[in-house]
Amino acid sequence: MNGTLVEWDKANIHILSHVIHYGASFFEGIRCYDTKKGSAIFRLPEHLQRLVNSARIYRTEVPYTIEQLTAAIIKLIQANAMRSCYIRPIVYRGYGELGVFPMNNPVDTAIAVWDWGSYLGSEALEKGISVCVSSWTRPSPNSIPMLAKVGGNYINSQLIKMEAVSGGYAEGVALDSNGFVSEGSGENIFLAHDGILFTPPLSASILGGVTRNSVIKLARAVNMEVREENIPREMLFMSDELFFAGTAAEITPITSVDKMKIGTGKAGDMTRTIQKEFFKVTRNGEDPHGWLTPVGDFD
Numbered sequence: 001m002n003g004t005l006v007e008w009d010k011a012n013i014h015i016l017s018h019v020i021h022y023g024a025s026f027f028e029g030i031r032c033y034d035t036k037k038g039s040a041i042f043r044l045p046e047h048l049q050r051l052v053n054s055a056r057i058y059r060t061e062v063p064y065t066i067e068q069l070t071a072a073i074i075k076l077i078q079a080n081a082m083r084s085c086y087i088r089p090i091v092y093r094g095y096g097e098l099g100v101f102p103m104n105n106p107v108d109t110a111i112a113v114w115d116w117g118s119y120l121g122s123e124a125l126e127k128g129i130s131v132c133v134s135s136w137t138r139p140s141p142n143s144i145p146m147l148a149k150v151g152g153n154y155i156n157s158q159l160i161k162m163e164a165v166s167g168g169y170a171e172g173v174a175l176d177s178n179g180f181v182s183e184g185s186g187e188n189i190f191l192a193h194d195g196i197l198f199t200p201p202l203s204a205s206i207l208g209g210v211t212r213n214s215v216i217k218l219a220r221a222v223n224m225e226v227r228e229e230n231i232p233r234e235m236l237f238m239s240d241e242l243f244f245a246g247t248a249a250e251i252t253p254i255t256s257v258d259k260m261k262i263g264t265g266k267a268g269d270m271t272r273t274i275q276k277e278f279f280k281v282t283r284n285g286e287d288p289h290g291w292l293t294p295v296g297d298f299d
Contacts, residue, residue, distance in 0.1 A: 001110045003064075003072070005079060011110065018093035018105040023152025025092035026054040026062075029247040032077055032113070032295060034084040037285030039077070040292035041087070042247075044070060046210050048089070054148040055091050055107075062091050063107050070293070076113055077295050086116035086248070092151075120170055120244070120252050125275070128253035128267050129244075131184070133233060134160040134172035138182040138205035146205045157185040171244070173236065173257065176205040181231040187249045188212035191231060192241035192270045201228045211245045217289065218277040224270065241268035250282075251275045 001011055019025045028047045032039055048066045055062050064072070073087055089111045096105035120129055136159045138146060144153060156174075164172035164185070173189060176182040181200050183189055188209040191198045197219050200206055219226050236242065240263045242254035251274055253267035267275075280286045 002108055005076070008112075011112070013092075013108070014095035016098060017095045018098070018102055019151065021098060022093070022100060022102065023150070023155070024058065024060075024102050024105075025090055025151035026051055026058070026060065027088060027090040027149060027151065030073075030087040030089070031247055031282070032082070032085045032087060033282045033285075033292075035283060035285030035292070039083045039295040039298075040285060040287075041073065041077075041295065042282055043210050043214065043291045044073070044293040046213070047247075050149060050208070050210065051089060051091065054150055057145050057148040058150065059103065060091065060093070060107055062109065064109055069109075069111075072111055073113075074293075074295055076111055078298055080113055081298050082113055082115065083295075083298070084115070085113040088112045088114075116248070120249050124170065124252045125250060126267075128255035129170035130168075130256040130259070131171045131173050131254050132164050132167055132169045132258050133236070134163055134174045134185075136160050136163065136172075136174060138174045138176050140177035141203065141205060147202065147208055149207055154186075160185040175233060176200075178230075179233065180204055181233060181236060182206055184244050184246075184249075187244035187246035187252070188215075189254075190215060190243050190245060190274075191235060191239045192268060193235065193239050195225070195270075197224050197226045197270060198231055198235070199226070199228055200231055204230060209246060211247055211250070214278065214289075214291070215245045215251070215274055218274055219270075222273060222277060224273075236262075239263070241271050243267070243271045243274070251278050 028051045030047045032041045093102045093105040094108040160172040174182045183206045236257045244252045
């Protein structure tokens, strides 16, 4: 926290910190993998640049450089001797004064690491999940900047997730304010139709996912055609394959939407190909794209 190693149970903030009342936090979800070539962090520079960009959108300057944050993350992983882990850097408005105006409050920074398995369940990567189209839409582009990964945005995500789980689904798919497919509560979505891979554009109130970007590059590297364009809701039901992509979810197949079977009801060939290429990097340590940051030796 703010440059100092702090014991887990002592990593506390004041109850009147601005972030608690007004949602002014900017964060990332990053994974360190125990690859066959050693522990390595997946696309760390891209995640940290997005952290800086998210804060900048809200007129907030991160008090550390990307190089300092990188060094701190590696030091923290080594200090906890975690060969694989989930990494959560967070920049937030701390304790100063209450009121909507945030800029008189300090900007604090913390990083945590912990063991976190598959976000959507241990069997989800293999067997896939069922989802519903949520009744909650993503905010319109001129109301809340969805390209910022900011804590306040996830109130909308909570509504989507709670509605889905209470209805017996693993996840919900949100539409944007124009009725086009946007994303899951915390994942980007891809759709395969007639041999083409589709994903919503940045203008569809989505977060510009690092894993989303990785999927696009991996797909094109194996000669898949990828199109970023508006996706009508009904294309979900017409699709041959669907999957989520995200740091926590990784590449998770979707086997049904609103209890309608997608394709064969199992992960399709294009989804499996993307999974295979993704795991070559994150599990095997094969890194032709330069996406892995080695953690180095553990004491």
